[in-house]
Amino acid sequence: MRGAHLQAPGERRAHLRSRSLPSKADGRHFVDSARIVVRGGHGGKGSASFRHEPFVPRGGPDGGDGGRGGSVVVEATNDVSDLSLFKRRAQWHGEAGADGAGGRKTGRGGADVIVKVPVGTIALDADGSLIADLDRPGATSVLARGGSGGRGNVHFKSSTRRTPDYAEPGLAGEEREITLDLKLIADVGLVGPPNAGKSSLLRSLTAARPKVAAYPFTTLDPELGVAETDTGRIVLADIPGLIEGAAQGAGLGQRFLRHVERTKALVYVLDGSSAHPWEDLETVRKEVSQFSAELTRRPHLVVLNKVDLEPARRLRGRTRRAGVHFASALTGEGLPELLHAIAKLVASAPQPPVPAPVKVTRLPVRRSDELVVERKPSGFVVRGERVERLVTRTNLDSEGGLARFQSELDRMGVNAALEAAGVKPGDNVSIAGVEFEFHLGHLAAARAAIDCAGLDRVLLIPTGQPPHRSAAVADARQRLEMCRLAIDGDSTFEVSDLEVRRGGISYTADTLTELRRIYPTAELFLILGWDAARLFATWRVPDEISRLATVVVVSRPGSGTPDAAALKAAGLDPARVILCPRATPDISGSALRRAIAQGEPVGDRLPAAVEGYIAKNRLYVDNR
Structure with missing residues (x-):
């Protein structure tokens, strides 16, 4: 390529402008594709606070909601010329939302992150489907939405739950892997083989300043220039030289060819001094056709450059091809006529079709209520x-x-x-x-105790005759059978009929004494839910029970986890108690009996075998 300065004889120089792209002179290369990871900000946590004011003894919950996380938004702008920024920074995260606070104060929403890209950028997801085509300045699209904030405890107050001590955490924001591809938006694409003088033509027709020299080399980065004509402005794109096999990726051909997809017209630039210029034309057109058959149907013209050289002048004298222009980027010969022909071509060219997004087959989305x-x-x-x-x-x-x-x-x-x-x-x-x-009811407390106290085996001992009431609704044999059905062969548990066989009122101290006789070398533990353990001081000979076994206290919903003072108040020695703060399901025997009596389904709270046994024997149907 050779340097050129357009000054047609007898004409004033046209007012020309350029939109130059980064080149080696800027210390970096033009980047037209990048892969980034975007993530919306995490939603803020809801607050579990309570109203505290003088003379308001039961202020109730007043926790506010967490703020929504910020989103990652992509915006097209003319202030950015390529995607080189995303080679240096591949992670883009929205700001997290602030947590809620007392007084029903909602947390501040996280700020959105605006990712600026050149006009003509498309965003694709990991499957290759189109997310956004940013084909005009100011066009925006949300790449990753921020997570919503959690609800404060004020939302969970009800007639039966007056003081909810919990709130929701915020949701995580969306996270996606995005591919950004830049397709330059120009009216005309200059395409041709290497060293045909495309950059020199662009330099002469516009004020763009691509690298040119008096020795053979090929441009590595696309370049844009703007020319003023009688009919308006025309944007020209210099596409780096195409060689045979470019459509299959040879010489970065696929990367370059995609930049002409948005152009209205093509100008095939040939080296007029080449030994076989028409073969060069066929090679270039073949590569364009293989890349996109639709591109070959775009309006186009052919220009043979370097007419200032003798081989090109001889070719002009003998050619009879129609629609071929001869010009010299060095001397300016033929350039006004060429620019006029390009303007006429662009004026009559239809808008290029918008490429259809890549079709991606997706599995049917599961309904939200499907389990x-x-x-x-x-x-x-x-x-x-x-x-x-x-x-x-x-x-x-x-x-x-x-x-x-x-x-x-x-x-x-x-x-x-x-x-x-x-x-x-x-x-x-x-x-x-x-x-x-997975666990149910009392088995849940037993399993929690196994983990907390390191127990080897658990005996389930149905009460023969409870000391706190004259008779149970289900007799002892029925309760024994329901326990056996509940464990269903689980070797961790064993059902004992010790109290049923002994007869009379069942006292824990008597049962532990007998177990000590049966298992003289074993260490005994008594598993109690805190709702039962808080009444331990009212039991028969509680000190004897504490001497015979270590008490394991398991937390129960609604009763909390006791501290040392609460244990002492209940008649328990904190030094001989193992606390198990693991939460267990909110299932009580009285609530189950009441639900069965009212005809409510209980299959979600009982093993199926136990539920079937209760139904078969019509137990608890007259429970009061």
């Missing part, structure tokens, strides 16, 4: 939009939050679906990547 339970070697996996959202919306470290979580699982029918799939107590259940252990 799927899958059995795997490691346990059970529960899927469903509602239940997965429940997990992400629950603070599992909060006792109150976990109790609400258990209640919601029952209401959604998750436990019933698990039992229908064959779940057994102790099986692992995974929901939204969080693992739980």
Whole structure:
């Protein structure tokens, strides 16, 4: 290529402008493709606070909601010329939302992150489907939405739950891998083989200043220039030289060819001094056709450059081809006529068709209320939009939050679906990547005690005759059978008929004395829920019970976890008590009996075998 300065004889120089792109002179290369990871900001946590004011003894919950996380938004602008920024920074994260506060104060929303890209950029997701085509200045699209904030405890107050001590955590923002591709927006694309003088033509027709020299080399980066004509401005794009095999990627051909997809017309630039210029033309047109058949149907013209050289002048004298222009970027010969022809070509050219987005076959979206339970070697996996959202919306470290979580699982029918799939107590259940252990009622407290106290075996001993009431609704033999059905062969548990066989009123101290005789070398533990343990001082000979066994106190929903003072007030020695603060399901015997008497379904709170036994024997139907 050779330097050129257009000054047609007898004419004034046209007013020309350029939009130059980064080149080696800027210390970096033009970048037209980049891959980034975007993530919306995390939503703020809801607040679990209570109103505290003088003369307001029961102010109630007043926790505010967390703020929404900021989104990642892409915006097209003419102030950016390529995608080189994204080679240096590949991670873009929205700001997290602020946490809620007392007084029903909502947390501040996180600020959006605006990612500026050149006009003509398209955004594709990981599957290659189109997210956004930013074809004009100011065009925007949300790439990753911020997560919503968690609700404060004021939302969970009800007639039966006056002081909810839990709130929701915020949701995580969307995270996506995005491919940004830049397709230059120009009216005319200058295409041709290497060293045909395309950059020199652009330099002469516009005020763009691509690199040119008096020795052979090829441009490595596309370049834009703007020319003023009688009919208006025309944007020309210099596309680096195409060689044979460019459509298959040879010589970075695919990267360059895509920049002409948005042009209205093509100008094939040939070296007039070449030995076989028409063969060069066929090679270039073949590569364009293989890249996109639609491109070959675009309006076009052919220009043979370097007419100032003798071989090109001889070619002009003998050619009879129509629509071929001869010009010299060095001397300016033929350039006014060429620019006029280009303007006329652009004026009559239709708008280029918008490329159809890549078709991606997606699986049908599962309905939001659909619940799927899958059995795997490691346990059970529960899927469903509602239940997965429940997990992400629950603070599992909060006792109150976990109790609400258990209640919601029952209401959604998750436990019933698990039992229908064959779940057994102790099986692992995974929901939204969080693992739980399946358990029901009193077995849940027993399993919690096994982990907290390191127990080897648990004896379930149905009471023969409870000391606090004259007779149980179900007789001793029936309760013994229900315990056996509940453990269903689980070797961790064993059902003992010790109190049933002994007869009379069943006292814990008597039972422990007999167990000490049966197991003289074993260390005995007595498992109690805190709702029962808080009445320990009223039991018969509590000191003897404490001497015979170590008491394991398991937290129960609604009763909290006791401290040392509470244990002493209940008649327990804190030094001989093992506390197990693990939350267990909010299932009580009295509530179950009441539900059965009222004809309510209890399959989500009882093993199926026990539920069937109760129904078969019509137990608790007249419970008061």
